[in-house]
Amino acid sequence: xxxxxxxxxxxxxxxxxxxxxxxxxxxxxxxxxxxxxxxxxxxxxxxxxxxxxxxxxxxxxxxxxxxxxxxxxxxxxxxxxxxxxxxxxxxxxxxxxxxxxxxxxxxxxxxxxxxxxxxxxxxxxxxxxxxxxxxxxxxxxxxxxxxxxxxxxxxxxxxxxxxxxxxxxxxxxxxxxxxxxxxxxxxxxxxxxxxxxxxxxxxxxxxxxxxxxxxxxxxxxxxxxxxxxxxxxxxxxxxxxxxxxxxxxxxxxxxxxxxxxxxxxxxxxxxxxxxxxxxxxxxxxxxxxxxxxxxxxxxxxxxxxxxxxxxxxxxxxxxxxxxxxxxxxxxxxxxxxxxxxxxxxxxxxxxxxxxxxxxxxxxxxxxxxxxxxxxxxxxxxxxxxxxxxxxxxxxxxxxxxxxxxxxxxxxxxxxxxxxxxxxxxxxxxxxxxxxxxxxxxxxxxxxxxxxxxxxxxxxxxxxxxxxxxxxxxxxxxxxxxxxxxxxxxxxxxxxxxxxxx
Amino acid sequence: xxxxxxxxxxxxxxxxxxxxxxxxxxxxxxxxxxxxxxxxxxxxxxxxxxxxxxxxxxxxxxxxxxxxxxxxxxxxxxxxxxxxxxxxxxxxxxxxxxxxxxxxxxxxxxxxxxxxxxxxxxxxxxxxxxxxxxxxxxxxxxxxxxxxxxxxxxxxxxxxxxxxxxxxxxxxxxxxxxxxxxxxxxxxxxxxxxxxxxxxxxxxxxxxxxxxxxxxxxxxxxxxxxxxxxxxxxxxxxxxxxxxxxxxxxxxxxxxxxxxxxxxxxxxxxxxxxxxxxxxxx
Numbered sequence: 001x002x003x004x005x006x007x008x009x010x011x012x013x014x015x016x017x018x019x020x021x022x023x024x025x026x027x028x029x030x031x032x033x034x035x036x037x038x039x040x041x042x043x044x045x046x047x048x049x050x051x052x053x054x055x056x057x058x059x060x061x062x063x064x065x066x067x068x069x070x071x072x073x074x075x076x077x078x079x080x081x082x083x084x085x086x087x088x089x090x091x092x093x094x095x096x097x098x099x100x101x102x103x104x105x106x107x108x109x110x111x112x113x114x115x116x117x118x119x120x121x122x123x124x125x126x127x128x129x130x131x132x133x134x135x136x137x138x139x140x141x142x143x144x145x146x147x148x149x150x151x152x153x154x155x156x157x158x159x160x161x162x163x164x165x166x167x168x169x170x171x172x173x174x175x176x177x178x179x180x181x182x183x184x185x186x187x188x189x190x191x192x193x194x195x196x197x198x199x200x201x202x203x204x205x206x207x208x209x210x211x212x213x214x215x216x217x218x219x220x221x222x223x224x225x226x227x228x229x230x231x232x233x234x235x236x237x238x239x240x241x242x243x244x245x246x247x248x249x250x251x252x253x254x255x256x257x258x259x260x261x262x263x264x265x266x267x268x269x270x271x272x273x274x275x276x277x278x279x280x281x282x283x284x285x286x287x288x289x290x291x292x293x294x295x296x297x298x299x300x301x302x303x304x305x306x307x308x309x310x311x312x313x314x315x316x317x318x319x320x321x322x323x324x325x326x327x328x329x330x331x332x333x334x335x336x337x338x339x340x341x342x343x344x345x346x347x348x349x350x351x352x353x354x355x356x357x358x359x360x361x362x363x364x365x366x367x368x369x370x371x372x373x374x375x376x377x378x379x380x381x382x383x384x385x386x387x388x389x390x391x392x393x394x395x396x397x398x399x400x401x402x403x404x405x406x407x408x409x410x411x412x413x414x415x416x417x418x419x420x421x422x423x424x425x426x427x428x429x430x431x432x433x434x435x436x437x438x439x440x441x442x443x444x445x446x447x448x449x450x451x452x453x454x455x456x457x458x459x460x461x462x463x464x465x466x467x468x469x470x471x472x473x474x475x476x477x478x479x480x481x482x483x484x485x486x487x488x489x490x491x492x493x494x495x496x497x498x499x500x501x
Numbered sequence: 502x503x504x505x506x507x508x509x510x511x512x513x514x515x516x517x518x519x520x521x522x523x524x525x526x527x528x529x530x531x532x533x534x535x536x537x538x539x540x541x542x543x544x545x546x547x548x549x550x551x552x553x554x555x556x557x558x559x560x561x562x563x564x565x566x567x568x569x570x571x572x573x574x575x576x577x578x579x580x581x582x583x584x585x586x587x588x589x590x591x592x593x594x595x596x597x598x599x600x601x602x603x604x605x606x607x608x609x610x611x612x613x614x615x616x617x618x619x620x621x622x623x624x625x626x627x628x629x630x631x632x633x634x635x636x637x638x639x640x641x642x643x644x645x646x647x648x649x650x651x652x653x654x655x656x657x658x659x660x661x662x663x664x665x666x667x668x669x670x671x672x673x674x675x676x677x678x679x680x681x682x683x684x685x686x687x688x689x690x691x692x693x694x695x696x697x698x699x700x701x702x703x704x705x706x707x708x709x710x711x712x713x714x715x716x717x718x719x720x721x722x723x724x725x726x727x728x729x730x731x732x733x734x735x736x737x738x739x740x741x742x743x744x745x746x747x748x749x750x751x752x753x754x755x756x757x758x759x760x761x762x763x764x765x766x767x768x769x770x771x772x773x774x775x776x777x778x779x780x781x782x783x
Contacts, residue, residue, distance in 0.1 A: 168764030168767075265741075266742070278741070454777075458640075463774065463776065465778070469633065469780050476630075477778070493625060494637060
């Protein structure tokens, strides 16, 4: 035991670096497969959750929700038409007076019940999320589902404290909220939308993404199970047309959308002539900036987590890496080294780091960008040594070096495990290049120099700035972007503003 | 002795700390309640909007970086300069002018005090479930287009611009269409205050001609408007669809009502909340 000070790095010891490839005979360490064994019950077909019960879609039509890791059909999900959306909005409208008239304390208790019931069913929800969306079970188990539960738990406590939350306002519910969420964090995005809406006394009509409806439908079951008053939460499944019906419905008082900037702009245009309130959480091309005085190994871990977490299907993914020139070669070597040990494959295996791409369509989008990256002259590094399964949608995580700011992969959101590495010389250059984007969602800065890191945090045009860390989320911490990454914040006290008049 | 023939003043625009004539070369006349000619004013064009936005962008970063205490003192100084022009402002307003000037000066004083308090009231520290220091602080959104009501011509103008500039934004404000003179007199007070040139740019002109250029300008980051027609409101909101402008259009406002008009809620739409995380474990 060291008796004095730190025992790490005793003077004179040679720096030791474990070469994973050499240690494991050129490949990954062999791990026995550790598949998750819980199998949640999945019905062959689902209806729409309207007015507190599952109902048939008016058209009777359904579409398949598939497991992107196997291409197997998991269930047939209802396609909600405009008429179905109308039923859902009416149910939400009918439920509104009683729900908003309930005491804050009782509203809070219902939300606490939801949180508790979700916590009790976390394993089932995690497996369902992974089967339906392709994300590694360790991420749905350790990140998505616990955060979703925490979101409800946190917001439950706001319901009877709203008058303290927003100085200068007399908070009143907005009314019926139409909420449209993406496929990258299905249940977590549902929680971000529904928890604050309910806490503030609103009722909701929520549409999950068409490729990931199952956890939202399971959530509907939980709402029924805990006795949430009918019509307070309505879940309508479907694709873009269903979303359009929500946006255009006269009975909706507020739209909250998380998704692409392109669709966000269409929604902004559609609601312009109305009195609907709007919050948008859109795309990003977030910069991760690493200085020569950073703790390099910690930074490499953060960069890897920043871009390969959830297969890069993250709106705030650190997809542009700016490396100070003096350490560029070192960082590239270390990235290659770290990437070589990423495990890509069966999302249900607890060892898996990178799972399946969410859909065939998204895989094609990513592959289009990989083609452009190669064509425009950047150098692709995809040294991960996992062998990819034959069936399902897979993309080998990679990064590009030699990227110019004008390259497509440095400008456009890819929403996949693809990192563009660029270099800079001075802090000024790093800031101006990081800010040179129409987006402004998140940013990361890596340096051990305190005054520098806070100055740079101040000057970055980003709604979330992670310093010496990346991709951290918490229900108390507001999330949302600058510029074309949207407006409004979700989470924390600030997130309540969007759901109060 | 014959009565002296007065000089009729032509008020120019206020852009970037200077007083240029409109690029369009157009002007209109302003009459008082008894239909006497009192002044000529510029009829600004799209080019003037664009010039003003450029000036605002040049000026904004330094104003946004100024300490909150300094911004507070500068705005208080503006109130002092307005007090000195009290009679001229009241006369420009006409009927009820004195009451309106008093309310306008008081509104400036109110928001001057918010500069160094807003972040404390509306920012915060977030108790995340982990070893992180996590906090949220407001930053200016950038350049704000402000469309002000016809009446009250001064108090409406002041009430819309001051919450915007208090937090470090710059603005391009369109004055009352019926009587832009009080806002243009205010521009002269601003020019002699310590407010840097380009933070408040004042235009006079017709909303029917100019609102669409505010809406479509990609370098305008947010819109603050009140008492606009439904058609203009839609047009302004459509600006969101272009570059995700933050558009805030008030309905009917009683600008003399302090409770309604003096609150951090008036500042909220014109800040970006930035949340910063840092590990706090060794």
